[in-house]
Amino acid sequence: MTFVVNDKCIKCKYTDCVDVCPVDCFYEGKNMLVINPDECIDCGVCEPECPADAILDGNDPEAAKWIELNTKFSTIWPVITEKKEPLTDAEEWNGVDDKLKLLSEEASQAA
Amino acid sequence: MNIITKPASTETKIPDGVFQETVLEVQHYTETLFKFRTTRPDGFRFRSGEFVMIGLMIDGKPLYRAYSIASPAWGEELEFYSIKVPNGPLTSHLQKIKVGDKILMRKKPTGTLVIDALSPGKRLYMFSTGTGIAPFASLIRDIETYEKFDELILTHTCREISELQYGIDLVEEIKNDEMLSELLDTSKLHHFTSVTREDYKVCGRITDLMKSGELFKHLSLPALDPKNDRAMICGSTAMLKDTQLILEKSDFIEGANNRPADYVIERAFAE
Numbered sequence: 001m002t003f004v005v006n007d008k009c010i011k012c013k014y015t016d017c018v019d020v021c022p023v024d025c026f027y028e029g030k031n032m033l034v035i036n037p038d039e040c041i042d043c044g045v046c047e048p049e050c051p052a053d054a055i056l057d058g059n060d061p062e063a064a065k066w067i068e069l070n071t072k073f074s075t076i077w078p079v080i081t082e083k084k085e086p087l088t089d090a091e092e093w094n095g096v097d098d099k100l101k102l103l104s105e106e107a108s109q110a111a
Numbered sequence: 112m113n114i115i116t117k118p119a120s121t122e123t124k125i126p127d128g129v130f131q132e133t134v135l136e137v138q139h140y141t142e143t144l145f146k147f148r149t150t151r152p153d154g155f156r157f158r159s160g161e162f163v164m165i166g167l168m169i170d171g172k173p174l175y176r177a178y179s180i181a182s183p184a185w186g187e188e189l190e191f192y193s194i195k196v197p198n199g200p201l202t203s204h205l206q207k208i209k210v211g212d213k214i215l216m217r218k219k220p221t222g223t224l225v226i227d228a229l230s231p232g233k234r235l236y237m238f239s240t241g242t243g244i245a246p247f248a249s250l251i252r253d254i255e256t257y258e259k260f261d262e263l264i265l266t267h268t269c270r271e272i273s274e275l276q277y278g279i280d281l282v283e284e285i286k287n288d289e290m291l292s293e294l295l296d297t298s299k300l301h302h303f304t305s306v307t308r309e310d311y312k313v314c315g316r317i318t319d320l321m322k323s324g325e326l327f328k329h330l331s332l333p334a335l336d337p338k339n340d341r342a343m344i345c346g347s348t349a350m351l352k353d354t355q356l357i358l359e360k361s362d363f364i365e366g367a368n369n370r371p372a373d374y375v376i377e378r379a380f381a382e
Binding site for chain 1: 219221366367
């Protein structure tokens with residue numbers, strides 16, 4: 001099982017995970033990142049790095065419902081390989097529950 | 112006519128954006144364990160304790176696995192310590208490499224078993240099983256580890272005595288090497304070994320030896336305390352989980368690169 005990103009990432013997008021991923025398997029939407037489950041090697045380094053605790057081990061029972069979203073958007077959004085500034089109001093949104101309704105399906109704009 | 116099988120690693124064009132390095136030395140320890148050393152690419156930087164993806168071209172395609180770099184950040188060559196998995200997609204080929212063969216290496220080292228992910232402390236415990244000793248083989252050869260901690264405790268637990276040899280040779284080399292022993296205060300380094308499936312001076316899983324207190328008795332050190340102690344864990348999934356539980360019970364907090372704390376863990380990358 002690979003790792004997945006859940007809705008805690010939405011509107012935060014800290015990107016600390018991107019910096020440590022050895023296989024560059026993070027993909028970037030406008031207000032969320034996802035992991036490509038086919039590329040993730042299950043190394044687990046990203047998980048403790050996330051300031052929003054948004055990365056789950058695939059073996060976590062909570063992870064199952066996020067796999068589809070990660071799979072879908074990792075084929076639509078562009079890959080992100082370098083850390084960048086979090087979204088401007090990331091601190092305010094960090095820890096807010098049930099952010100899925102706030103997900104933007106748009107891809108990120110190239111920097 | 113003889114059918115000559117070409118080595119898997121050199122047949123096809125290498126993929127873009129990866130290093131191709133030359134094997135300089137191979138040493139087999141047991142039927143299931145070996146180490147090898149390779150050239151180090153110019154400009155390839157890493158922190159002691161990190162891992163990198165290494166691989167071979169197999170059936171025309173690159174196949175990679177994560178490997179801890181066992182050599183220190185200052186080393187001119189790279190060292191890796193590997194298991195041989197029967198029918199393992201990569202290791203069944205990798206175990207046949209010889210001096211002069213090429214291996215592939217992706218360009219991005221990473222990992223959490225780095226000094227940067229720990230807050231300052233007095234003692235550094237490095238708990239390992241099997242090939243999980245590899246990142247610590249790097250750290251115990253790095254001067255920074257000795258500068259940051261008063262004592263370094265490397266524990267290595269394997270099933271059989273012969274599987275401890277890599278670690279035993281390594282520690283002996285560090286203590287006897289003229290340059291290393293001059294640079295590093297090797298009296299700080301303690302090497303604790305135990306085995307689980309043979310008679311040996313210390314028998315048992317590291318987690319049992321921690322719980323019973325036997326480990327600390329052997330080392331003449333007090334029980335774990337987040338005030339003074341820092342820990343790194345690398346081994347099997349079960350060992351990681353159990354060791355982590357013991358640390359959490361003693362109020363150790365997990366650290367990360369961007370949030371240094373009391374302990375860090377990394378999966379051992381067996382196939």
